[in-house]
Amino acid sequence: MSKRELLKGSTETLLLSLLTREPMYGYQIVKEMEKRSSGYFRLPEGTLYPALHRMMKDGLVEGRWSTAPSGQLRRYYHITADGQKALADMQQEWAAFARAVSLVVQS
Amino acid sequence: MPSELHIYLQDIARRLRLAAASRAEVLRELADHVTDETQELEQQGLARDEAVKQALHRLGGPQELAGALYAVHSQASWGEALLASLPHLAFALLFALHLWGSTPLVTAMLATAAFFSLLAWRRGTPVWAYPWLGYCLVAPAFSGIMALAAVTTGAWDFFNGRQPPLEVAAYVALVLYIPIVLWFVISTWVRAIRRDWLYASLVALPFPLITSWLLLLGQNGGMFAYDGQRLQEADGVSAALFLGLAVVTALVYRFGPRTQKVAALTLGLGLLVVLAVVGYYGNLASSVAVPIVLVGAAILLLPVLLEGRLGGTEGRSAAPQR
Numbered sequence: 001m002s003k004r005e006l007l008k009g010s011t012e013t014l015l016l017s018l019l020t021r022e023p024m025y026g027y028q029i030v031k032e033m034e035k036r037s038s039g040y041f042r043l044p045e046g047t048l049y050p051a052l053h054r055m056m057k058d059g060l061v062e063g064r065w066s067t068a069p070s071g072q073l074r075r076y077y078h079i080t081a082d083g084q085k086a087l088a089d090m091q092q093e094w095a096a097f098a099r100a101v102s103l104v105v106q107s
Numbered sequence: 108m109p110s111e112l113h114i115y116l117q118d119i120a121r122r123l124r125l126a127a128a129s130r131a132e133v134l135r136e137l138a139d140h141v142t143d144e145t146q147e148l149e150q151q152g153l154a155r156d157e158a159v160k161q162a163l164h165r166l167g168g169p170q171e172l173a174g175a176l177y178a179v180h181s182q183a184s185w186g187e188a189l190l191a192s193l194p195h196l197a198f199a200l201l202f203a204l205h206l207w208g209s210t211p212l213v214t215a216m217l218a219t220a221a222f223f224s225l226l227a228w229r230r231g232t233p234v235w236a237y238p239w240l241g242y243c244l245v246a247p248a249f250s251g252i253m254a255l256a257a258v259t260t261g262a263w264d265f266f267n268g269r270q271p272p273l274e275v276a277a278y279v280a281l282v283l284y285i286p287i288v289l290w291f292v293i294s295t296w297v298r299a300i301r302r303d304w305l306y307a308s309l310v311a312l313p314f315p316l317i318t319s320w321l322l323l324l325g326q327n328g329g330m331f332a333y334d335g336q337r338l339q340e341a342d343g344v345s346a347a348l349f350l351g352l353a354v355v356t357a358l359v360y361r362f363g364p365r366t367q368k369v370a371a372l373t374l375g376l377g378l379l380v381v382l383a384v385v386g387y388y389g390n391l392a393s394s395v396a397v398p399i400v401l402v403g404a405a406i407l408l409l410p411v412l413l414e415g416r417l418g419g420t421e422g423r424s425a426a427p428q429r
Contacts, residue, residue: 026136027143046167049136050175057179065132075136 011051012060013094014041016079016087019061025074026052052077060086111156112141115163122173124303125180126231133176141166178363183234188360191235192353194220194242195313199349202342217246234306237299238356241310244292245317251288254281297413304410305365308372309356311410315376315403316348319383322398344386351379376403 018024018032026048033041055061060083068074079087116134123130141162148158166172183191197216201207220242227236258281261271271278299307323341355375362368380403 025139027140044167045140045165046172046175049133049140049172050179053133053176053179057182072139073135074139075132 010094011043011047012055013087013090014043015051015055016060016083016090019077019079020084020087023064023076023078025068025076029077055083059083111159111163112138115141115169118169119173119176122170123177123180124305125177126233126302128231129180137166137172174365177365181234181365181368182363183360185361187233187235188357191238191309191360192356194238195349195353195356198242198313199346199353202345202349205339205342207342207345217242220245232298232302234360237306237309238312240295240299241313244295244310245313247288248292248314249317249321251285251292254285254288257281258285296410300410300413304413305359305368305372307410307413308376308406309359311406312352312356312376313349315380315399315406316345316352316383318402319387319399320345323387341387344383348379348383348386351375351382355379373407376407 014033015029018029018036024032029052030043030045030048033043052061052063056063056077059080061077062080063075063077065073065075116138119137120130120134123133125133141159144162144165145155145158148161149155153161194216201212201216206212220239223239224236224243227233227239232240257273258278261273261278264271273281296307296310299310320341355371358371358375359368362371380400384399
């Protein structure tokens with residue numbers, strides 16, 4: 001399976017995980033994802049905004065316009081209580097999946 | 108000369124087909140993203156033009172990006188889809204209970220549609236409101252057609268030396284009424300087309316069925332001399348057809364990707380028009396089938412043909428300048 005396909009299935013988990021640390025705007029998310037994954041993940045930018053807007057519609061994140069340290073107005077995405085709960089479920093699912101994969105691969 | 112970013116955002120704006128406020132927010136967000144990335148690429152040593160080109164390339168083609176954003180924003184919740192389908196369901200119930208002859212009830216339903224439309228209009232026309240707008244236009248549109256028919260008949264009588272059936276004052280009132288009602292119907296429809304031709308088609312959705320029912324009424328002696336028993340036999344068909352409109356409307360609202368919405372509308376309306384002709388008249392070769400099919404085809408084709416001429420979506424000039 002390619003990295004792109006793996007990323008496609010985990011975009012929501014990765015985005016919520018980042019936003020649980022601090023609210024971020026779109027381009028900041030791309031850079032932060034790249035930094036935290038030591039350059040492994042370069043989020044396809046064309047999928048970022050549809051994913052964020054979908055999560056906003058589902059109530060997992062909230063978009064609020066506020067002024068960035070640079071003085072420019074940005075839409076910051078904040079994780080909601082529903083988003084926190086969804087992330088906890090996703091993390092649990094991910095841990096079970098990763099454990100199962102490593103058991104099979106290493107056996 | 109517009110910059111490459113401006114052209115890109117204009118293309119996105121044209122394809123997004125969102126309400127003005129949401130569209131402006133999406134465009135602003137995308138513009139900021141490209142500006143941030145361009146600045147970073149410039150710091151890495153790229154020339155400005157090349158940096159913009161690369162930033163836009165990373166964001167993806169405007170068609171794909173706008174399509175994905177449209178699919179997210181245009182997919183209504185079940186509640187909104189139900190609200191949009193409600194006027195069709197109300198008319199299905201009206202026919203199922205054989206209550207279409209009740210003038211106060213029909214008037215109350217059309218007045219409710221007008222009230223909801225006005226309410227929605229004042230709130231920037233949320234997407235669920237378009238089918239309500241369609242029923243709001245039913246009374247003005249058909250009264251306008253009847254006024255035009257009365258004036259034409261009166262003029263024909265006058266020029267042939269016969270006494271027209273109405274007083275002169277009544278004809279003057281009708282002649283004044285026709286352009287007003289024409290302006291109201293056309294301007295409302297054009298406003299819907301400018302937002303999205305798909306919504307304009309949803310506004311016009313009940314018209315082929317109401318036209319076919321009125322033709323059936325005409326075959327049975329007209330509004331004031333109908334054979335109640337014979338028409339009531341067709342009420343099951345009418346109820347099923349309006350229920351079909353409700354289902355088509357709900358599907359159009361619930362689907363996200365535009366291709367799915369268009370497919371639901373095209374196939375659904377096509378099927379309902381055929382069912383109307385077969386159900387009401389028993390065979391497709393009947394001469395009354397032609398106007399119904401024409402009205403149905405016009406509903407599907409006219410908005411999409413007119414959209415380009417009328418300036419498409421309201422978003423063409425919405426791309427923020429950089």
